[in-house]
Each structure stands twice: as C-alpha cells, then as structure tokens.
Ligand SMILES: O=C(O)C1=C[C@@H](OP(=O)(O)O)[C@@H](O)[C@H](O)C1
C-alpha cells in the first residue's frame with residue numbers, strides 16, 4: 001500500500017504513545033519459555049517477527065516458514081537442532097534465503113548437530129535433524145552477526161555440560177549479546193563473559209513459581225519519535241511508554257545521541273518524554289553505530305532533514321539485513337536531493353541547503369517523491385519523519401508490521417496527516 005504523508009506538524013500535547021514490547025527481548029524470552037515452560041512473559045511484542053516466533057514454537061509441522069524474521073531464523077535453528085526425534089525444514093522470505101547463516105550452522109554442527117542446506121550453501125532454507133548435542137566448546141566469527149552468538153547462548157543452559165564459546169575477531173552488536181546474558185541471569189542461569197570467551201552453566205529446570213518477566217518497550221521503535229522531535233519546533237514534546245533508564249536494549253544510546261540534535265529525554269514513571277529544547281546548532285555528526293546498527297537509518301534521515309552532514313561508521317552488518325540498507329539509504333536520500341557516499345561499513349551525507357533550493361522547493365508541492373522501502377520496515381519508518389518538512393509517499397507502507405504494526409496510527413496521533 002502506498003501512503004501519502006502531507007506536510008504536517010506535531011500537535012500540542014499529543015497523547016502518550018504506547019509502544020509495543022521489544023522484539024529482541026520478546027523473541028529471546030519466547031525461546032527460553034519453550035525450553036523452560038515455567039517462564040511467564042508480560043508485554044510481549046505484537047510485531048510480525050514475534051508472532052512468527054510464537055507460531056513456529058507452537059507448530060507441530062515439520063515445515064517452518066519464518067518469513068523476514070532474522071532473530072527467529074537464527075534462534076529457531078539452534079532450538080530445533082537440539083529437539084531430538086524432530087526433523088524439520090526451516091525457510092523464510094526470498095531475502096531470508098540470501099541472509100547468511102553459515103557461521104551459526106558450522107558452530108552447531110561442531111557441537112554435534114545435523115544441519116544441512118537445501119538450496120544455497122550458507123543460507124536458508126535448512127534441513128535440521130534434531131539431536132542431543134554432545135560437545136560443549138566451539139569457536140565462531142563474531143563480526144558478522146551477534147544473533148548467531150545469542151542463538152547458541154539461548155540453548156546453552158539446556159546442553160548437558162553447558163557451553164564455552166570463543167569469539168573470533170571484533171565482536172559486533174555487543175549490547176544484544178549482553179541482553180541475552182542478562183535474560184539468562186534473570187531466570188537463574190550462571191554466565192561469564194570476559195574478553196572473547198563466554199561460559200554458560202547448565203540449568204535443567206526452573207522452580208514453578210516464576211515471577212513474570214516484563215518486556216520493556218522497543219527502543220528501536222522509539223528512534224522514529226526522536227527523529228520527529230529533532231525535526232520539530234523548539235518546545236515540541238512527545239511521551240512514550242513503557243521505558244526504563246536501565247534498559248537491556250543498546251538502542252537506548254539514542255537518548256545520548258539525540259542530545260546533539262537538541263532533544264532531551266526525561267525518564268518519569270516508566271515513560272520517556274522527548275523534548276526539543278533548543279534549535280540545533282549546525283554541527284556535523286560523527287557516530288560509530290556498531291553497537292546500535294538498527295538506528296543508523298533513523299539518524300541518517302534526521303541529519304538529512306536538518307540539512308547537516310554526518311559520517312556514520314560501524315555499519316558492516318547493514319548489508320545483510322532486510323535489504324542492503326547502505327544502498328537503500330543512498331538511493332532514497334539521493335531521490336530527495338542528498339549527496340551520499342557509502343563504503344562497506346560507513347555512510348557519509350553532505351550538508352545541504354535545507355529544502356531551500358528551487359528543485360527541493362518543488363518537492364514540497366504535489367504528492368511528493370515516492371520512497372521505496374525494499375521489504376524493510378526501517379526504511380519506511382526512518383523516512384516518515386520527513387513528512388514534517390515535505391510531502392512524500394511511502395511505498396509498501398505496511399512493511400512496518402515487522403516490528404511496529406501500529407506505527408502509522410501512532411504517527412497520526414502525534415499530528416501527521418496521512419492518506420492512502
Ligand atoms: O539479537 C537481536 O535481537 C538483534 C541483533 C542485531 O543484529 P546483528 O547482530 O546481526 O547486527 C539487530 O540488528 C537485530 O535487529 C536484532
């Protein structure tokens with residue numbers, strides 16, 4: 001569906017926006033709940049990725065399709081590898097069949113699993129013959145995706161002797177590994193992470209009287225509201241719930257990064273209020289995002305909307321996500337008149353005269369440019385805040401449901417004018 005965003009502004013005193021639970025926390029807890037049924041979960045994400053995870057864990061079929069969900073693909077591969085007597089095939093969208101999984105498959109096979117490729121070597125779909133994994137030590141490359149490491153950590157306490165992982169090379173997306181370890185600790189699993197070694201002790205079962213674990217709202221989803229406030233007038237405020245100052249999610253780093261754009265975050269009563277405190281003092285942005293790759297698109301578009309330059313690094317994982325996000329960002333920002341250069345792991349945007357030139361002025365007329373989204377929820381959501389500056393249209397807008405199904409309704413609540 002093509003949605004048209006008509007140039008609008010944030011209303012005064014918008015209602016509080018309740019953002020669904022973190023899909024990263026939800027998908028970890030769902031997997032742990034399949035291993036330890038005593039676990040109770042509250043505020044689970046209503047994202048497509050968490051729904052497919054729930055459906056796959058309930059399914060008795062020997063054919064599982066996880067669509068676009070990277071965490072589900074990686075976590076379930078590890079899970080089904082340990083389910084004795086079960087033979088399944090696991091597949092996903094056309095893009096999922098291009099997203100690499102060899103590092104994880106090799107590690108699981110080294111531990112004793114029986115996993116093979118059904119189409120392209122190194123990528124889904126996979127055939128998994130569930131087995132008792134008899135080894136407990138393995139080394140793997142840590143610079144491709146942290147999801148492989150989290151997948152192994154999640155099944156580790158159910159292995160007879162636990163697990164000892166050696167991480168090779170630079171470790172990417174570290175906060176996601178720490179999130180996995182923290183959730184394991186919360187259910188009583190002993191973990192140890194030092195330098196490039198992680199050790200997990202076995203834990204057979206949990207006591208039946210578990211207190212529910214509450215998933216915090218999704219910080220990556222909050223990023224779009226940070227961008228909206230950054231692109232709005234001084235004094236603009238938006239309140240989001242439910243958030244904690246001591247989050248497990250690395251994307252909380254937004255609250256620091258956006259101070260550079262004049263956005264202040266106030267934590268109060270499980271909510272955050274984002275306030276545009278001052279006009280942004282034109283200053284180039286230089287940011288290493290290897291610990292928070294999912295907010296790269298948001299930040300690049302905020303900088304474009306403010307007319308400032310940015311140099312974003314640590315982006316090597318962006319090429320293997322829902323789309324090649326570096327190429328997608330360059331293509332779509334350039335449609336709007338930006339000058340962007342990319343390498344394998346970075347993106348640079350030149351400062352520009354903000355929608356002031358004749359050609360850019362024309363872009364505010366009519367229905368505006370069509371932004372392509374490449375089956376990537378974050379392309380749709382990252383570009384949407386530009387609706388405060390220009391008219392634009394978002395192609396395949398329902399793609400947002402991968403992580404944030406009520407995104408467009410929530411944008412309307414804060415004042416965006418959107419038509420089909
Ligand atoms: O473990 C997780 O929940 C995630 C880890 C990150 O992936 P990489 O480790 O592949 O960067 C992130 O981009 C993804 O959205 C969610």
Ligand SMILES: C=C(OP(=O)(O)O)C(=O)O
Nearest residue numbers: 068069070071294321322
């Ligand atoms: C990369 C993402 O998800 P996944 O890898 O789980 O598909 C994302 O949500 O931005």
